[in-house]
Amino acid sequence: MQKLSNDIVVILGASVFLLLITLFIIVLLMAYKKRDYKHLKEKRLLEEDFNSQLLHSQIEVQEQTFSQIGKELHDNVGQLLSTSRMLIGLAERKLKTPPDALLTANATIGEAINELRSLSKSLDKDWLSQFNLIDNLKTEVIRMNAGSSIKVSLEIQSEPDMPSSRQIILFRIIQEAIQNALKHSSCDHIAIHLNKNNRHIEIIVADDGSGFKTGIFNKGMGLKNMQYRTKLLGGSIRYQSTEKGTSIIILIPENSQQNED
CATH class of the missing domain: 3.30.565.10 (Histidine kinase-like ATPase, C-terminal domain)
Structure with missing residues (x-):
């Protein structure tokens, strides 16, 4: 009878020990999962922050580039077209009957100047911000x-x-x-x-x-x-x-x- 009682105590002790081991393993797994989830979350946030900074940098570079291109178009190309149109206008006034090709060229350059002004405006940084x-x-x-x-x-x-x-x-x-x-x-x-x-x-x-x-x-x-x-x-x-x-x-x-x- 005493032996049976001892066996029961041993079995109960072993069961409690195994239960504690199982609970310990479960706690470890939960802690690992939690840490792993936290790591993945931090990694995702870092990636999102990197993408956001990358996008912001790209936008800044594009704005600076567009602004510079717009200034060059307005100050240089626009001035050349305006000068060309002025010279064509002088030639028209010197001719009693200007040829249709000259009149068409004058009108075409006028349209090009208007398009260029619109384009240079669209590349302006202030315009981009609005x-x-x-x-x-x-x-x-x-x-x-x-x-x-x-x-x-x-x-x-x-x-x-x-x-x-x-x-x-x-x-x-x-x-x-x-x-x-x-x-x-x-x-x-x-x-x-x-x-x-x-x-x-x-x-x-x-x-x-x-x-x-x-x-x-x-x-x-x-x-x-x-x-x-x-x-x-x-x-x-x-x-x-x-x-x-x-x-x-x-x-x-x-x-x-x-x-x-």
């Missing part, structure tokens, strides 16, 4: 409809709430999507839709062209520039193509940790 996606999309649509046989429409259901630096990059993505449609789709109409979808800005650039195969799109047209810019904004881009046309769908988080102040 950039508005919607206003520039409307201007772009008017410009394309005036100079192209392809009709471009714009539908805005809600306006984005994001810094101007992010709006500029988004505008470049949309511009590239439009240019791809103009160059490759043989379409008659391009529709641009802008809406908010689950805290994301959703942009769809759709055309009524003939569509294309996946390989042709990736090799011939390419998504690299649009994909790179979309990644900078923490978004995603995809496309759908059928024989009735192609749609490029862009999703950009309206507010994210990558936003600059």
Whole structure:
């Protein structure tokens, strides 16, 4: 009987010991998991901070470059065009009946000067800091409809709430999507839709062209520039193509940790 009692005590002792060992292992695993999760979280935050700083630096470099280019265009190229137009004007006044080619050249240079002024203004740093996606999309649509046989429409259901630096990059993505449609789709109409979808800005650039195969799109047209810019904004881009046309769908988080102040 005494032996049985001793065996029970041993068994109970061993069971308690194993239980304690098991609990100790579980606690260690939980601590490891917690530390691992904390490490991954810190790594993700560091990556996000790095991406944010990278984007901020790229924007600063672009702004400085654009500002310098705008100044050069206005001060140098603009001055040369103005001088050329003045000389053509002097030649016109010396001729009783100026040839049509001379009159056309004068008018063309005048248009070039106006375009150059608009371009240099758009590259100005102050203009960039006040950039508005919607206003520039409307201007772009008017410009394309005036100079192209392809009709471009714009539908805005809600306006984005994001810094101007992010709006500029988004505008470049949309511009590239439009240019791809103009160059490759043989379409008659391009529709641009802008809406908010689950805290994301959703942009769809759709055309009524003939569509294309996946390989042709990736090799011939390419998504690299649009994909790179979309990644900078923490978004995603995809496309759908059928024989009735192609749609490029862009999703950009309206507010994210990558936003600059």
